[in-house]
Amino acid sequence: MRALKFLLQKELRQIFRDPSIFFILFIMPMIQLIILPLAADYEIKNINLGVVDHDHSEYSQKLINKIVSSGYFRLRDYSATFPQGLHAIELDKTDLILEIPAQFERILVKENEATLFVAANSINGVKAGLGSAYIQGIIQDFNQDVRMQWIQLPRLSPQPTIEVTSSNWYNENMNYKVFMVPGILVMLVTMIGSSFASNNIVREKEIGTIEQINVSPLKKTQFILGKLIPFWMLALSVLTVGLLIARIIYGIVPLGHYLTIYVFAAIYLLAILGLGLLMSTYAQTQQQSMLVSFFVTMIFNLLSGLYTPIESMPQWAQIITKLNPVSYFIEVMRMVVLKGSGLVDIKYHILALLGFAVFFNTWAILNYKKRSG
Amino acid sequence: MKQFFIFVKKECLHIWRDRRTLFILIWMPIVQIILYGFALTNEVKNSKIAIFDQSKDDATREISNKIAASRYFNLVKNVYSYNDIEATFKQGKIRLAVVFPKNFRDDLLHTNHAQIQLIADASDPNTANTLTNYAAAIINDYQQSLNNNEKLPYTINTQLRMLYNPELKGAYNFVPGVMALVLMLVCAMMTSIAIVREKELGTMEVILVSPLRPFLIIIAKTIPYLLVSVLNIACILLLSVYVLDVPITGNLGLLIGESILFTITSLSIGILISNGAKTQQTAMFTSMMSLFLPTLLFSGFLFPVENMPLPLQIISNIVPAKWYYIIVKSVMIKGLGFTAVWKETLILIGMTLVLLFVSIRNFKIRLA
Amino acid sequence: MISNEKVITADKLTKKFGPFVAVDQISFEVNKGEIFGFLGANGAGKTTAMRMLCGLSLPTSGTATVAGFDVYKENELIKRNIGYMSQKFSLYEDLTIRENIRFYAGIYGLSDQRIKEKTNLLLKQLSLEGKEKTLVRELPLGWKQKLAFSIAIVHDPAIVFLDEPTGGVDPITRREFWSLIYEASEKGITIFVTTHYMDEAEYCNRVSIMVDGRIDALDSPANLMKNFSADSMDGVFLQLARKAVRNE
Numbered sequence: 001m002r003a004l005k006f007l008l009q010k011e012l013r014q015i016f017r018d019p020s021i022f023f024i025l026f027i028m029p030m031i032q033l034i035i036l037p038l039a040a041d042y043e044i045k046n047i048n049l050g051v052v053d054h055d056h057s058e059y060s061q062k063l064i065n066k067i068v069s070s071g072y073f074r075l076r077d078y079s080a081t082f083p084q085g086l087h088a089i090e091l092d093k094t095d096l097i098l099e100i101p102a103q104f105e106r107i108l109v110k111e112n113e114a115t116l117f118v119a120a121n122s123i124n125g126v127k128a129g130l131g132s133a134y135i136q137g138i139i140q141d142f143n144q145d146v147r148m149q150w151i152q153l154p155r156l157s158p159q160p161t162i163e164v165t166s167s168n169w170y171n172e173n174m175n176y177k178v179f180m181v182p183g184i185l186v187m188l189v190t191m192i193g194s195s196f197a198s199n200n201i202v203r204e205k206e207i208g209t210i211e212q213i214n215v216s217p218l219k220k221t222q223f224i225l226g227k228l229i230p231f232w233m234l235a236l237s238v239l240t241v242g243l244l245i246a247r248i249i250y251g252i253v254p255l256g257h258y259l260t261i262y263v264f265a266a267i268y269l270l271a272i273l274g275l276g277l278l279m280s281t282y283a284q285t286q287q288q289s290m291l292v293s294f295f296v297t298m299i300f301n302l303l304s305g306l307y308t309p310i311e312s313m314p315q316w317a318q319i320i321t322k323l324n325p326v327s328y329f330i331e332v333m334r335m336v337v338l339k340g341s342g343l344v345d346i347k348y349h350i351l352a353l354l355g356f357a358v359f360f361n362t363w364a365i366l367n368y369k370k371r372s373g
Numbered sequence: 374m375k376q377f378f379i380f381v382k383k384e385c386l387h388i389w390r391d392r393r394t395l396f397i398l399i400w401m402p403i404v405q406i407i408l409y410g411f412a413l414t415n416e417v418k419n420s421k422i423a424i425f426d427q428s429k430d431d432a433t434r435e436i437s438n439k440i441a442a443s444r445y446f447n448l449v450k451n452v453y454s455y456n457d458i459e460a461t462f463k464q465g466k467i468r469l470a471v472v473f474p475k476n477f478r479d480d481l482l483h484t485n486h487a488q489i490q491l492i493a494d495a496s497d498p499n500t501a502n503t504l505t506n507y508a509a510a511i512i513n514d515y516q517q518s519l520n521n522n523e524k525l526p527y528t529i530n531t532q533l534r535m536l537y538n539p540e541l542k543g544a545y546n547f548v549p550g551v552m553a554l555v556l557m558l559v560c561a562m563m564t565s566i567a568i569v570r571e572k573e574l575g576t577m578e579v580i581l582v583s584p585l586r587p588f589l590i591i592i593a594k595t596i597p598y599l600l601v602s603v604l605n606i607a608c609i610l611l612l613s614v615y616v617l618d619v620p621i622t623g624n625l626g627l628l629i630g631e632s633i634l635f636t637i638t639s640l641s642i643g644i645l646i647s648n649g650a651k652t653q654q655t656a657m658f659t660s661m662m663s664l665f666l667p668t669l670l671f672s673g674f675l676f677p678v679e680n681m682p683l684p685l686q687i688i689s690n691i692v693p694a695k696w697y698y699i700i701v702k703s704v705m706i707k708g709l710g711f712t713a714v715w716k717e718t719l720i721l722i723g724m725t726l727v728l729l730f731v732s733i734r735n736f737k738i739r740l741a
Numbered sequence: 742m743i744s745n746e747k748v749i750t751a752d753k754l755t756k757k758f759g760p761f762v763a764v765d766q767i768s769f770e771v772n773k774g775e776i777f778g779f780l781g782a783n784g785a786g787k788t789t790a791m792r793m794l795c796g797l798s799l800p801t802s803g804t805a806t807v808a809g810f811d812v813y814k815e816n817e818l819i820k821r822n823i824g825y826m827s828q829k830f831s832l833y834e835d836l837t838i839r840e841n842i843r844f845y846a847g848i849y850g851l852s853d854q855r856i857k858e859k860t861n862l863l864l865k866q867l868s869l870e871g872k873e874k875t876l877v878r879e880l881p882l883g884w885k886q887k888l889a890f891s892i893a894i895v896h897d898p899a900i901v902f903l904d905e906p907t908g909g910v911d912p913i914t915r916r917e918f919w920s921l922i923y924e925a926s927e928k929g930i931t932i933f934v935t936t937h938y939m940d941e942a943e944y945c946n947r948v949s950i951m952v953d954g955r956i957d958a959l960d961s962p963a964n965l966m967k968n969f970s971a972d973s974m975d976g977v978f979l980q981l982a983r984k985a986v987r988n989e
Contacts (some may be wrong), residue, residue: 002847003848009847014833034876112528118532125546128538132535151526162489165488166505169462170495171498211797211829212831212832288393298401307675313413317408339462345520372792
């Protein structure tokens, strides 16, 4: 194990001698962690509304006011005809059109029933779905107001009504950043860990120093450990920087224990770094290793549940997420930060990650050949 | 001209020989399209829920069955206390809990009023909202059926029309975005790495002393990547039409023309990066930071630009991918013609000219 | 200093890459303390043969022992007893001279005390005292090569393998390099060296010349010149190399 000490010393010296390392390891993640959550805001608000009002009655005006004052919509276009309103959608000026037919108020009084038209630009399905749900909700409320005004109902309704109350746990303010920041942090730690580790060995291959190591009595396990431990420590420091930023800038304080996060991260990184090392044992040039690790981390990130819920994925994709270490960490991170889950709650996640760590590292060690065939 | 083609051939051979890289370049867009098309959807279905039924009567059972039978929900657990709910949430096993109070049916029959509580895991606010809406709608249906579907007076109906993408498929949004992303990646990143690699290996010197003009050398270097990206565009379009059922509603020629324009923009960015970078790793990281992430973030395909703070919205304007994304969305999905996208096209042309000018000028300076 | 003890033996050692026979049934022995020159044109199979002996490449057939250990099964034991300097420069350019020495000495298991002594000795020998904090990147090529050689024998191996150690180095530095080799040889280290320079071949005790993967001649430089009636090793080499079918 004495040899390991020398290996570690050498790796750490090399890492910190590179002037760009500080930038890549600390400044870049900081910038990303500050910009990404600002940009990656899925929260649906500020839906641009276009109105085509053929009625021009007191009630149509009331309805429009009610919609705008809900806070979800911004009135961006007022067109005389539907085709004009549609044109505004084509230009991306508006996302949603509300068309109020002529004589809307009169029809409602006369026929006891009237119809409004809503058309949504649904290229972005989520926005269209939520936007139309919001507007329908507001219209229903408006409907209720109208009834209350027009008919003097007995206060106690003769019909059975079920009141649905809803509460939002763990994120009462429905703050999207609290949800995204922990996930983005996982992504950052993953990208830095895996691409750095894999690039590092390939670089030794390219410059030829690996021959010198191969001809020494150093054991394979020692060599792999010597590469793994420094990057493990670096990734944990990036995690620490990230958690600090989350706390200072976004005010995110985990409900659970920091220790839980670190215990899990420690195991997780063994798995991810093992994967990086494994990729490096196959690559011949840095360009290859960069492209491969880019490709793999891209798939991992897309199928991690960071952007879209895992339950919504088809069966085959859900199976892949089970084989994806990133999805476990993102889930755990959110559980610990938002729900205060402890080590007992994540015991299966830990076991799965231990499995990955053993699997990738064993494969990497087996595939790293000191002697060519 | 003959010398020029010899160069182009050499560059093509480089890519052709490195099969692993070529393999990834070809498969990357295909895998992305498949993942975005099938796996990544915000559509909520089979969400895991738990029911806490303190009443256990006919009414609660019927509502529970209705909820469990819906395609949005998947009943995984019956819980017996609020603590139980809390624990289940903490293990990440459910997204929503439905709580029936005691004497639900009696209250409903005798006082005409009963309550149901929906508790959502709002870690993910959008999903929480959607789930609550769906559950409330199911309960509302039940209530309607109790009232024998009797019409309430003065009912305002809403007729809803989803334009362009009635099934609310995620693919409509992602296909144009993936096109922008892949072209950026292949053209800009790979070109810059390829040029810098020649610098690193020292072969650039040899080429520069050849009688061919530097401008042509650079053009020759970019041509194979242009070919690869044309192949990529073809793959993406074929996949989107035949596998994802996202049709090309607009003019195919216009779409391809605009794509080639964007390819040239990306190539000029690649050349520009290669002018500054000394090592492949630097070229790679510069491309990642200045191209890949901004394209992902600011093109608007993953995150709505209008939600961003103003400074970021302003920054998004200098990301070429944003304009290309708007063009593809308009032409391919909305089926609009050139008149609708001439402004965006002009912006892209302008950007390309500036980038080409700067990068070629820098290249000559380097030679001197 | 040369004894009759055999430190390297090879018998019909062969390496094939697919249909291509890189090394074709070579047999030879190297005595302890000898400076053994391994000559051949580019592509003759020198580096492949050397890599097999160092345990970097698995032979296809034949037998060989290095320092008494079998190259098939005991390659890790061989590694404890050899030093190796590859064609490619193999020190870490972003580490200082001292750090490189410390690292390589460390992974060969030298004690801290030994490492300190060795470092001082080595710096003195190469007259690099006071420069130990220089990054290796900043040294001229000749210095780098001398440093690489000294580091390759920092753990006092029984044998050191040198693969074209003086490629691209000026004649004065080459001479200095060879005096380092002689010093090592005097301490009883066996030297196994490949080279292109025929004047260097004349510094060796014995020389083997490889042509197309086979050893076509093996003797002391004086005997070779006599047998081939040449007045320099150049002449010997040219006569043999002309027969080569492979060229690269």
